[in-house]
Amino acid sequence: MAFWGPFGLLLITAALLLLPVAPALIELHERTDAAPLLTSSHDGRIVNFADAFHARLEPLRPQFELCRHNEELVQVSIAGMNVLLVGRDDFHFLPDELKSISAVMCAHALIPAKQVLETDIHAQKTLELGESAAVRAALSGGDIILRRNSTAFRWLHANGNIYLLEGSSAFGRLSARHSIHLEPGCAFEHMFAPQIITTGSYDEDPADELFKPHAPHANALHAGVRQLNPHSRRVSANAGHVFVPSRPRLRVQGDFVLDPGETMNANVIATGEIRLGAGSRFLGSAKGYHDVDIEEGASVHGSIVCGGNLRLGPRSFVAGPIMAEGNARIARGSRIGSPESLTTISVNAAQIATGCTLHGTCWARAGGKIEG
Amino acid sequence: MLLALFRVTLLLICIYTARHYYFTLNRLFGRQRHPYIDVETATWPAITVLIAAHNEEAVIADIIQALLEVDYPPENLTIIPVNDRSTDRTREIIDEFVERYPRIEPFHRVSGKPGKAAALKDAMQRVETEIVLIFDADYIPGKALIRQLVVPFFDPEVGAVMGRVVPLNVGKKLLTRLLDLERSGGYQVDQQARMNLHMVPQYGGTVAGIRKSALEEIGGWNENALAEDTDLTYRLLLAGWKTVYENRAECYEEVPERWPVRVRQIMRWAKGHNQAMISYLASTARTSELSWFERIDGVLLLGVYLMGPALLLGWLLAVVLFYTGVQIGGGLTVLALGAFTTLGNFAAFFEIAAATRLDGSRQRIRLLPLTLFGFTVSLISVSRAAWQQVEATILGEAELVWHKTERSRTAPALTPVASVLEEVPVPVEDSP
Numbered sequence: 087m088a089f090w091g092p093f094g095l096l097l098i099t100a101a102l103l104l105l106p107v108a109p110a111l112i113e114l115h116e117r118t119d120a121a122p123l124l125t126s127s128h129d130g131r132i133v134n135f136a137d138a139f140h141a142r143l144e145p146l147r148p149q150f151e152l153c154r155h156n157e158e159l160v161q162v163s164i165a166g167m168n169v170l171l172v173g174r175d176d177f178h179f180l181p182d183e184l185k186s187i188s189a190v191m192c193a194h195a196l197i198p199a200k201q202v203l204e205t206d207i208h209a210q211k212t213l214e215l216g217e218s219a220a221v222r223a224a225l226s227g228g229d230i231i232l233r234r235n236s237t238a239f240r241w242l243h244a245n246g247n248i249y250l251l252e253g254s255s256a257f258g259r260l261s262a263r264h265s266i267h268l269e270p271g272c273a274f275e276h277m278f279a280p281q282i283i284t285t286g287s288y289d290e291d292p293a294d295e296l297f298k299p300h301a302p303h304a305n306a307l308h309a310g311v312r313q314l315n316p317h318s319r320r321v322s323a324n325a326g327h328v329f330v331p332s333r334p335r336l337r338v339q340g341d342f343v344l345d346p347g348e349t350m351n352a353n354v355i356a357t358g359e360i361r362l363g364a365g366s367r368f369l370g371s372a373k374g375y376h377d378v379d380i381e382e383g384a385s386v387h388g389s390i391v392c393g394g395n396l397r398l399g400p401r402s403f404v405a406g407p408i409m410a411e412g413n414a415r416i417a418r419g420s421r422i423g424s425p426e427s428l429t430t431i432s433v434n435a436a437q438i439a440t441g442c443t444l445h446g447t448c449w450a451r452a453g454g455k456i457e458g
Numbered sequence: 459m460l461l462a463l464f465r466v467t468l469l470l471i472c473i474y475t476a477r478h479y480y481f482t483l484n485r486l487f488g489r490q491r492h493p494y495i496d497v498e499t500a501t502w503p504a505i506t507v508l509i510a511a512h513n514e515e516a517v518i519a520d521i522i523q524a525l526l527e528v529d530y531p532p533e534n535l536t537i538i539p540v541n542d543r544s545t546d547r548t549r550e551i552i553d554e555f556v557e558r559y560p561r562i563e564p565f566h567r568v569s570g571k572p573g574k575a576a577a578l579k580d581a582m583q584r585v586e587t588e589i590v591l592i593f594d595a596d597y598i599p600g601k602a603l604i605r606q607l608v609v610p611f612f613d614p615e616v617g618a619v620m621g622r623v624v625p626l627n628v629g630k631k632l633l634t635r636l637l638d639l640e641r642s643g644g645y646q647v648d649q650q651a652r653m654n655l656h657m658v659p660q661y662g663g664t665v666a667g668i669r670k671s672a673l674e675e676i677g678g679w680n681e682n683a684l685a686e687d688t689d690l691t692y693r694l695l696l697a698g699w700k701t702v703y704e705n706r707a708e709c710y711e712e713v714p715e716r717w718p719v720r721v722r723q724i725m726r727w728a729k730g731h732n733q734a735m736i737s738y739l740a741s742t743a744r745t746s747e748l749s750w751f752e753r754i755d756g757v758l759l760l761g762v763y764l765m766g767p768a769l770l771l772g773w774l775l776a777v778v779l780f781y782t783g784v785q786i787g788g789g790l791t792v793l794a795l796g797a798f799t800t801l802g803n804f805a806a807f808f809e810i811a812a813a814t815r816l817d818g819s820r821q822r823i824r825l826l827p828l829t830l831f832g833f834t835v836s837l838i839s840v841s842r843a844a845w846q847q848v849e850a851t852i853l854g855e856a857e858l859v860w861h862k863t864e865r866s867r868t869a870p871a872l873t874p875v876a877s878v879l880e881e882v883p884v885p886v887e888d889s890p
Binding site: 106107109110112113114117118119120121122123125126131132278329330331335337353354355370371372373388389391406407409411427428429430432446447449451 | 491493494495496497498499500501503588589600602609611612613614615624625626627628629632635638642670671698706708709710747817819820821822824825826827828
């Protein structure tokens with residue numbers, strides 16, 4: 087008893103001490119979660135979903151061509167996905183015809199008005215959504231047209247152009263090899279195309295005013311301002327101009343204002359707001375801890391970083407990229423990026439007026455809207 | 459006297475405890491800032507990637523191959539392997555790549571001061587681009603990593619960028635598993651919280667980028683710095699340049715697999731960090747160029763490696779004061795003592811637990827109690843490093859010596875993740 091008492095106590099104490107670390111010891115031995123954390127291996131391109139979808143359906147192409155030839159409908163299964171190969175042009179995409187179908191492969195697709203499809207569509211040529219119709223995701227070898235008030239829920243990609251007519255919405259990813267056209271009332275989240283145009287009544291050429299030479303303000307010389315060659319009408323807006331090591335860096339405690347018509351060649355960081363006056367030309371990059379306001383006809387040939395909200399006035403130009411932690415309001419006739427130098431605008435929420443042209447990626451994390 | 463010292467120690471512990479909790483709560487419930495992550499289209503500038511390599515025959519091929527496959531315009535990407543006085547096959551392997559890929563411009567350094575900073579300083583003379591990315595040779599960049607590290611430089615205020623380091627050899631040993639948890643806490647919570655709160659994310663010296671004009675403005679690499687990364691963070695900060703952290707710019711690294719290697723590594727970090735503290739503490743606290751948040755965080759960050767000896771001192775003083783019958787007294791002191799003995803010890807573990815949750819890990823959180831062991835080793839190592847520095851200062855000994863961290867990889871990893879996964883049993887889900 088004299089032996090067993092202390093021994094038992096020792097045993098119980100050891101067990102109590104070991105109890106909290108028992109799961110750790112088991113995990114150390116079993117190694118159930120000992121693989122390295124997965125890092126992102128993809129390249130982050132917007133078209134990745136479309137490419138993956140295309141790659142999955144590509145093996146069905148010979149079978150699809152046969153269906154086209156025979157003008158028949160064939161249901162096949164590939165990688166656990168039920169695919170309907172549509173060889174006829176008179177297919178109506180009715181819900182009854184698409185029960186248990188995950189994807190449809192067809193030549194042309196015309197989704198009737200008010201039809202809601204939960205299948206993914208791979209159209210070899212044009213895809214058109216009727217008024218108030220909705221589709222989960224679609225890939226088109228040609229153009230995609232979303233008629234009034236129609237919706238895409240996940241992603242859309244066209245090897246041609248995409249047209250979003252009045253009131254239509256594209257949630258998720260929207261990408262086109264050539265261009266995206268959006269009418270007033272359209273909603274978007276994340277889109278990419280070499281040319282994104284908000285169509286409307288405004289039809290002036292924004293480039294006309296943008297590249298008019300302005301004389302630099304005498305007081306701006308301290309910040310490294312130099313007069314541009316007045317004969318040089320068009321200023322290239324590529325990244326070579328963003329990363330100029332010799333460009334002066336100006337750090338401002340508080341707000342920074344560039345007066346209307348002035349030209350400045352510097353990178354500016356302001357701990358307050360930034361306001362670039364009407365018709366001013368800013369050849370460097372600008373960062374404001376708070377709001378950034380680019381007034382009518384002003385141009386920024388570098389990037390804009392904004393801790394608050396961003397406002398681009400009418401007919402303004404930014405070479406980009408634009409990174410705003412707040413919301414952005416882009417007025418009519420503005421241009422971001424250029425066909426030779428695609429860029430990104432990344433903001434919380436965006437309101438874009440008609441007559442604007444964006445080149446590259448536009449990402450509105452909380453949603454974007456085209457204003458009428 | 460002893461009581462006053464004890465109270466100061468307690469106060470410091472409380473401050474660092476609060477800091478840990480603040481960061482963790484911010485990551486769990488605060489607004490997250492990733493201002494540069496969405497930039498996927500741009501005219502990408504010409505950049506140079508420097509690979510710091512000293513006797514890296516086991517790993518150098520992997521990183522060069524990975525860099526050749528990244529998603530970045532090849533005409534704008536120059537790769538410079540910085541072969542710093544290697545005596546193994548590093549030079550031979552690099553030259554084999556150069557024969558096949560002319561855009562690799564090797565720098566075989568055969569003489570000069572030892573150390574990464576000194577090697578990079580010499581290599582910078584060959585750099586012609588404004589943006590420079592730096593990797594250690596044992597890192598394996600993913601396809602999108604280069605673009606992710608370049609994007610923040612479109613911000614004219616950014617002088618340096620730091621990506622996230624993810625251990626590759628996690629499942630090897632207890633040490634690698636503990637370091638995996640520690641890295642998660644450090645990057646997923648600590649660094650990202652600083653980014654969220656506009657504080658001072660730290661440039662880490664690898665998986666990182668720097669603006670050449672900013673580097674030149676602050677006088678280039680400091681070859682006398684043991685922790686050139688910390689040194690650079692503060693010199694940039696004081697010159698008005700920001701360091702930003704990109705949590706999604708992830709890169710695999712090989713963590714030490716042997717305790718002596720780990721001890722040497724953390725002792726070097728501690729000495730380098732303390733060296734930076736002596737150099738920049740006063741100027742960071744005084745500068746009016748920084749916000750109050752940045753100044754406080756900057757000062758606390760400089761002091762992190764002093765908390766090891768402070769904790770040991772606190773324990774020692776607590777015992778001494780207890781047995782000498784000194785009345786500690788006072789509500790605040792009692793509260794501080796409570797924090798010291800409980801929360802102070804667990805705040806860092808709370809941070810790690812939150813990080814594993816944010817990472818979506820499932821079972822590795824079970825190892826949390828064992829981190830106490832790793833914590834104790836670090837505590838002793840860091841305290842020893844601090845003591846050696848004090849000793850060296852008193853005795854006027856020679857300058858500090860830079861030690862390269864020993865690699866455990868013995869052969870190139872063909873597919874980085876797969877090679878490790880092969881050795882780790884993967885749970886099999888039941889089929890329906």
